[in-house]
Amino acid sequence: MAERSAVSGGVPHYDLAVVGIGIVGALTLYYAVRQNPGRRVLALTHATRGVGATRLSAGFDTPTGRGSAQRALAARSTALFTELSAELPAVPREPVDTYWLVNRDGTAALDESLVGGRRTCPPTPRQRRMLAETFPGLAHGDDEVLLASPPMTVGSAQSLTDLLLDQALGAPGRALWEGFRVASVRRVGKHIELVATDGSRVTADRTVIAPGPWALEGPVARAARDRGARVKKVVAFHVRSRPAPHAPALVLEDEDAFLLPDHNRGHWILSVTSPDWDRGPDGPLVIDARDRSLARALLARHVPGFLPHLSGGRVFSDCFTPGHLPLVDTAGDDGVVMAIGGSGSGYRLAPAMAEDALKLLDGRT
Numbered sequence: 001m002a003e004r005s006a007v008s009g010g011v012p013h014y015d016l017a018v019v020g021i022g023i024v025g026a027l028t029l030y031y032a033v034r035q036n037p038g039r040r041v042l043a044l045t046h047a048t049r050g051v052g053a054t055r056l057s058a059g060f061d062t063p064t065g066r067g068s069a070q071r072a073l074a075a076r077s078t079a080l081f082t083e084l085s086a087e088l089p090a091v092p093r094e095p096v097d098t099y100w101l102v103n104r105d106g107t108a109a110l111d112e113s114l115v116g117g118r119r120t121c122p123p124t125p126r127q128r129r130m131l132a133e134t135f136p137g138l139a140h141g142d143d144e145v146l147l148a149s150p151p152m153t154v155g156s157a158q159s160l161t162d163l164l165l166d167q168a169l170g171a172p173g174r175a176l177w178e179g180f181r182v183a184s185v186r187r188v189g190k191h192i193e194l195v196a197t198d199g200s201r202v203t204a205d206r207t208v209i210a211p212g213p214w215a216l217e218g219p220v221a222r223a224a225r226d227r228g229a230r231v232k233k234v235v236a237f238h239v240r241s242r243p244a245p246h247a248p249a250l251v252l253e254d255e256d257a258f259l260l261p262d263h264n265r266g267h268w269i270l271s272v273t274s275p276d277w278d279r280g281p282d283g284p285l286v287i288d289a290r291d292r293s294l295a296r297a298l299l300a301r302h303v304p305g306f307l308p309h310l311s312g313g314r315v316f317s318d319c320f321t322p323g324h325l326p327l328v329d330t331a332g333d334d335g336v337v338m339a340i341g342g343s344g345s346g347y348r349l350a351p352a353m354a355e356d357a358l359k360l361l362d363g364r365t
């Protein structure tokens with residue numbers, strides 16, 4: 001890729017440097033050059049393309065929010081995803097019919113959490129028959145209800161990220177540097193200087209830092225910790241039973257878990273909420289006995305026919321912020337913005353996070 005950075009004091013210089021090329025960094029780059037095609041942008045990753053939480057994401061997008069701020073992010077992200085699909089027809093994104101299992105007392109809260117005027121309703125007898133066929137042994141307690149909602153969407157977070165990076169970086173003046181682990185970011189005169197762990201340097205007018213689960217180790221570690229950010233294991237099991245072509249998703253709302261058909265790989269994904277806090281991305285990350293017994297208990301209770309097919313899965317770490325509300329804020333300087341805290345929902349909230357990061361750099365809150 002042609003690189004035409006300016007050079008300032010012998011150090012390459014860019015208009016914008018983006019640290020991190022997961023879904024948040026890739027969207028930031030894409031929006032930055034769409035806004036200003038002449039911008040010289042530099043993407044930095046400590047590893048190579050495809051290393052991070054994004055690669056393992058299940059890509060399920062349920063536009064919901066726990067509070068008004070998260071709902072606003074979800075609504076804005078939905079609008080931005082729609083815009084992206086219109087701009088880039090290759091964006092991998094499909095509707096998926098979705099049903100919810102929720103405690104009777106929680107139905108009003110569930111409806112309130114759905115953005116865009118969506119509401120749940122009881123499934124029709126035909127839908128109930130389809131659910132019983134799809135989820136063998138489907139069962140729930142007397143205090144729980146099954147509800148249908150308008151379709152949600154599922155995408156491939158990594159394919160989208162690759163598509164956005166190709167779009168954003170495929171012109172002169174734009175570059176991707178792999179293996180550049182940013183250790184520090186600070187203002188030096190008019191510029192922001194980024195120094196890597198091996199001492200190499202680059203400068204930029206402004207910087208967005210989207211380090212995903214590495215937030216607690218890199219240049220924004222202190223700012224992230226001060227704002228209550230932590231890291232946690234995120235686990236999605238595989239259920240090796242082939243989903244029917246239009247199989248729906250089932251959200252186990254009170255257990256913060258879902259069953260999602262993965263047609264490309266020919267199995268189901270069972271996403272559970274792992275209780276393993278403070279597990280960073282570089283530590284040993286495995287699906288352990290505790291995760292397995294959590295998954296087995298969920299299936300035994302709700303879809304016992306899937307139990308014999310539970311086998312393997314994917315595990316990584318993600319950065320969680322208080323209230324599971326992503327944090328987009330300046331970090332030590334007006335020219336440095338961090339966008340962290342996907343909190344297990346970083347794919348679906350990434351468009352609004354990226355947009356907010358650039359707005360903040362431009363001085364628009």
Ligand SMILES: Cc1cc2nc3c(=O)[nH]c(=O)nc-3n(C[C@H](O)[C@H](O)[C@H](O)COP(=O)(O)OP(=O)(O)OC[C@H]3O[C@@H](n4cnc5c(N)ncnc54)[C@H](O)[C@@H]3O)c2cc1C
Pocket residue numbers: 019020021022023024025044045046047048051052053054055056057058059060061157180181182183210211212213214215217218219234235236314315316317318340341342343344345346347348349
């Ligand atoms: C198993 C699993 C399933 C998931 N399922 C869903 C789902 O269904 N729906 C959903 O919305 N979310 C889901 N998520 C969460 C979502 O994937 C993440 O929140 C999101 O991908 C985070 O994206 P990111 O860009 O912030 O971080 P990442 O994708 O982790 O990218 C971080 C980037 O920062 C770079 N980096 C970090 N530190 C440095 C440094 N010091 N110097 C240079 N580069 C650095 C890394 O190299 C990498 O490029 C899931 C996560 C997992 C693990």
